[in-house]
Amino acid sequence: MNASNNPSTRPQSSNPAPETCLSLENVSISYGNGKNVAVNNVFMEIPKGKVTAFIGPSGCGKSTVLRALNRMNDLIEGCGLTGRVLFDGQDLYDKRVDPVEVRRRIGMVFQKPNPFPKSIYENIAFGARINGYQGDMDELVESSLRKAALWDEAKDKLKESGFSLSGGQQQRLCIARTIAVEPEVILMDEPCSALDPISTLKIEETMHELKKIFTIVIVTHNMQQATRVSDLTGFFNVTDLVDYEGKVGCLEEFGETERIFNSPAQQATQDYVSGRFG
C-alpha cells in the first residue's frame, strides 16, 4: 500500500486544501460496448463539502460523468468505463464493490422530478426504511422536508400523493427523499431544467443550506446558476480525437468558479462562458 494513501500519514491539519471526496483518474466512458466513446481521459478531484458544477455544451458527456460517480451508468446496457473513480480512497468500480451500497452513500436527484406514486410522507420514508433506518420516522420526514425547504408547504398534506405538488415542489421532494437516506454526496443532474425561475431560485437556496452538510455535484446548462451556486466549475467540451470518428467529450478546464468565469486559461472556456457558442 502506498504510504500517501494511509489516512494516518495524511497531513490533514497542516494542509489548507480541502479533503478530496471523489477523485477521477483517467476516466473514459463509452456506450454500445465500447463503440461510441462519450467522454475521454477525465482527471478531476472533487473536494469535500463544496458545490462542484459541471457545465458545457450538449453531448459533452457531463451527465455521463455525473452518472458514473454513483454507478448509475450500470443501468445502461453496453456502457463501459475505464480508469478509476475513487471515493474515500476506494475504487467505485472495483469488482467487490456493491453498487447498491455506493448509491446509498452517493445519492442522486434527476433532471425530471420523479416522485414515487406514494404519499409525500412515504416518498421520504421509503429510502430511509429500505436503508434500515431505526429512528423516529416522523422526525426524519420533518427534518428532511425542512432541509429541502418544503416543510411549510407540505406539512399539512403529508398523506397526499407526491403528484399533488407542483413541479418545483416535486423536485424539492426528490431532494428531501435523497437527504433522508443521509448520503455523503448528492449528485444533481440538471435539477432545475424542468422548472420555472421561482422554483429554480428556491432549489438554489436549498443547495446553499445543503452544502453545509453534503458534498454536491451539479450538472447545469445554466451558467448563471453555476456562478450562483458553485464553488468549483468543470467545463466540458467536445473535441475531435485522433484515429476516432465523431466527437468526443473531454474535461477542458476545472477550477474555482470565480476563475473559470472571469479569467479562464483556455480560449474555448472563455468563448463558452461569454456565450459565443453552446
Next chain:
Amino acid sequence: MTTTPITSSGHRPGNTAKSSLHRQPNLPRNRWNAVFTILAGLFAAIVVLPLLLVLAYVVIKGGSSMSLKLLTDLPPAPGMTGGGIGNAIIGTLIVSLIAALIAIPIGVGGGIYLAEYSKSGPFASFVRFGTNVLSGVPSIICGVFVYGLIVATRIFFDQSYSAMAGGIALSVLMLPTIIKTTDEGLKLVPQELRWGAIGVGASKFVTITRITLPTAMKPIATGIVLSIARAAGETAPLIFTALFSPFWPEGLFSPIASMSVLIYNFAIMPYDVQIALAWASSFVLVMMILIMNIFARYLGSLNRI
C-alpha cells in the same frame, strides 16, 4: 398565357367563374363520402349485432327460468323435473380459482423477468415469441395435452379426471395473457421512477416489488381478470380433464362439474328440463363473464394514489 385569369382554369366544370365556398352535396366526391360513411357505419353495426343478439337470446331463454332454487340445487336425473345448476356454478368457480392460483404467479413472474431482468437477449425474444404462439394454440389442444400429461398417467393419487387437471389446463390458456399484460404494463412504468428508487439505494428486488410492480398494478390486474374471464368460459379443455359430475364437488382430485361442460352435455339431451338448465347455465356464465369484463374496465379506470 400570363393574362389568363385563374378562375377560368378547367378544373371545376360545374362551377361558375366566381366559385362559391358553400358545400355542394351533388359533387361526386361528396356523394362518395356519404356512401362510405354509411357503409362504415353499417359494418360497425354488424360487428356489435352478434353480441347483442347472443346476449338478448340468452337473457330471454335463460333469464326467464332464474330462481334461487336453480342456483343452489343439483341437476335432476334424466326424465325428472326441477333441479338446478348449483354444482356447476361452484365447479366453475373452483376450477377457475385453481387455474388463477397457478397462472398468476407464473405469468406475473415471467412478465417481470421479460420487462425487468432480460436484456433483450435471444432467450427473452424466444420467450416472447413462445408466449405469442401459446396464445394462438387452440384450447382443445391444451385439453388434450393435459389429458396426456395428467389424466392418462393418473399422476395425482391414481385419479384420472380431476378438478386439478381442469385447473391446470385452464392455467395454460391464461398464461400468455398474464405474461403479456405484465410485460407491457411494466414497460409503461417511466424509467425515471426506477432510477429514483435505485438512486436512494434500493436494490433491484426492492425497486420491483415496492415501486415498479405497484405502479403497474392497474394493467396487470386488468389482464388477470380478463384472462380469468376467458378461461372460465372454456369447454374443450375441461371435457378432457375435469369431465363432469352430477353431484356436488367431492374434492380437488375428483371429476367436477362446470357450467360450460354442463351446457355441452345438457343442450343436446332430448329432455326439456335439461335443455332449460343448459340455457340457465348459459345465462349465468355469460353474466359472470360480462361482470368480470366490466370489473376489468373498472380496475382500468381506477386512479392510483
